[in-house]
Amino acid sequence: MRTLLVLLFVLLAPAALAEELRIGFLRLDEDPRYDEDFVYARIALRPQGDTLTGIRMAISDMKIVTDARDIQVVLDEGRTTSAALVDQAARMADAGARYLVLDLPANQVDQLATALAGRPVTLVNTTAPGDWLRRKCHANLLHTAASDRMISDALVQHMVKQKWRSVLVLHGKSERDIARAASFTEAAERFRLRVVATRAFDLSTNPALREENNVALITGGTRDYDAVFIADEIGEYARYVPYQTASPRPVVGATGLVALEWHWALERYGAPQVNSRFESLAQDGRRMGWQDWSAWIAARAILTANAKSRDRSAAGIDAFLRSDRLRLDGSKGASMSFRAWNNQLRMPILLATHNAIIAVAPLEGFLHQTNVLDSMGQDEAEFACE
Numbered sequence: 279m280r281t282l283l284v285l286l287f288v289l290l291a292p293a294a295l296a297e298e299l300r301i302g303f304l305r306l307d308e309d310p311r312y313d314e315d316f317v318y319a320r321i322a323l324r325p326q327g328d329t330l331t332g333i334r335m336a337i338s339d340m341k342i343v344t345d346a347r348d349i350q351v352v353l354d355e356g357r358t359t360s361a362a363l364v365d366q367a368a369r370m371a372d373a374g375a376r377y378l379v380l381d382l383p384a385n386q387v388d389q390l391a392t393a394l395a396g397r398p399v400t401l402v403n404t405t406a407p408g409d410w411l412r413r414k415c416h417a418n419l420l421h422t423a424a425s426d427r428m429i430s431d432a433l434v435q436h437m438v439k440q441k442w443r444s445v446l447v448l449h450g451k452s453e454r455d456i457a458r459a460a461s462f463t464e465a466a467e468r469f470r471l472r473v474v475a476t477r478a479f480d481l482s483t484n485p486a487l488r489e490e491n492n493v494a495l496i497t498g499g500t501r502d503y504d505a506v507f508i509a510d511e512i513g514e515y516a517r518y519v520p521y522q523t524a525s526p527r528p529v530v531g532a533t534g535l536v537a538l539e540w541h542w543a544l545e546r547y548g549a550p551q552v553n554s555r556f557e558s559l560a561q562d563g564r565r566m567g568w569q570d571w572s573a574w575i576a577a578r579a580i581l582t583a584n585a586k587s588r589d590r591s592a593a594g595i596d597a598f599l600r601s602d603r604l605r606l607d608g609s610k611g612a613s614m615s616f617r618a619w620n621n622q623l624r625m626p627i628l629l630a631t632h633n634a635i636i637a638v639a640p641l642e643g644f645l646h647q648t649n650v651l652d653s654m655g656q657d658e659a660e661f662a663c664e
Contacts, residue, residue, distance in 0.1 A: 296350040299584055301577065302370035303333055303355045304363070304390075305381040311405070329381045329404065329573040330355055331560050336577030339555070343585045351581065360386060364393045371399045376592065379576045381569065384408040391416035398592060400599070402580070404572040408454075409461055409656070412620045415663035420600075421622045422576040423569075424539050426458055428655040430465035432537040432627035432639035433507070433530050435654070437471060439641055442504035442528070444472040446497060448519070449509040451478055458509035462531070475500045479508075479515050498524030507531045534631070537639070540571030540610075541630040544638075547611040575608050575623070579616075582606060611638065612651060619658045624651035 305328075312326060337351050344351055354375055358366040367378055367390050377400050380387055384406035391401055395418055403411065403421045412425055437445065445466060449459035459476065466473055480490035489495045497506060497519075506523055508531045510516035516532035528534060542553050542565040556566040556574075566574075583599035598604060599616070606614040610626040617624055629637040644653045652658075
């Protein structure tokens with residue numbers, strides 16, 4: 279009997295001594311960015327699917343490492359309304375969640391970061407790219423979604439390399455489209471591209487607005503240009519722009535050549551294996567989108583820091599997560615870490631068409647004094663908190 283008790287103690291001891299790591303995941307019941315009403319005629323204008331799959335995949339990928347450290351990962355997932363969001367996040371924190379991975383619009387991310395500022399919890403923004411959110415400088419908020427400026431810089435690097443020196447900028451009338459266009463204009467100025475004109479398009483068929491809703495008219499009547507940049511968050515107008523411009527010019531931005539964190543067509547750096555694992559885990563067998571990759575890499579960053587930090591205190595692990603000692607593999611050919619000045623994950627950006635990778639930025643020849651990945655996005659010298 280005594281031998282049996284000793285054996286049971288030995289078998290149960292590792293589980294009893296295991297360090298629990300609780301990660302919360304929050305998204306909205308009705309996120310306007312994933313509104314299925316925008317999907318019609320079998321044309322997906324908005325990303326569909328649950329980014330929770332990416333987090334589960336990261337936990338599975340890292341299981342050998344976390345098991346070796348005796349870390350028991352607990353995933354606390356929540357789907358809530360905007361009104362109940364702060365309460366839901368507080369409940370997760372009260373239950374012991376040290377990290378909250380967020381698939382939320384920027385305003386809700388900002389709201390949560392403000393509300394939870396006094397709690398020992400780190401938030402990770404995975405799908406809100408707005409530059410203004412980075413300039414809020416929330417100490418408790420990290421970003422794995424690329425910023426608008428990073429996306430714009432990647433596109434501009436390609437345009438410089440192709441010697442497309444002048445560009446026509448088109449944008450919608452929504453706040454997001456205006457912000458994207460402003461970010462691109464900043465990037466163009468940084469690399470000395472000439473914006474020949476900036477024009478707002480209109481989605482209506484109102485004859486009085488033909489110069490805004492007719493592609494040939496909105497892209498004509500100006501000085502010549504080498505390319506068209508279009509900011510269109512929904513994508514409804516952008517899909518009609520290629521092949522209808524007044525002059526035969528390439529289109530970049532929301533259609534044509536796009537810049538994004540991830541694309542299923544990447545065939546190097548272990549990306550095919552990542553895509554295959556994701557498709558196997560996804561209930562609908564769908565391909566991994568940039569939002570899925572961003573959630574996946576957020577969870578990988580958290581698990582990597584907790585597994586590899588020698589200082590086992592919460593403060594020590596958080597310091598490791600935010601330091602250059604974090605060498606994060608995102609299957610894009612470069613070691614990634616968070617920028618100290620705006621908590622943004624530095625990363626390669628993919629330049630892709632609908633079914634091919636054209637290039638991976640930063641492109642050859644675009645250098646930086648400390649880290650070449652910092653050639654995209656606001657650098658420390660030009661960044662300022664609001």
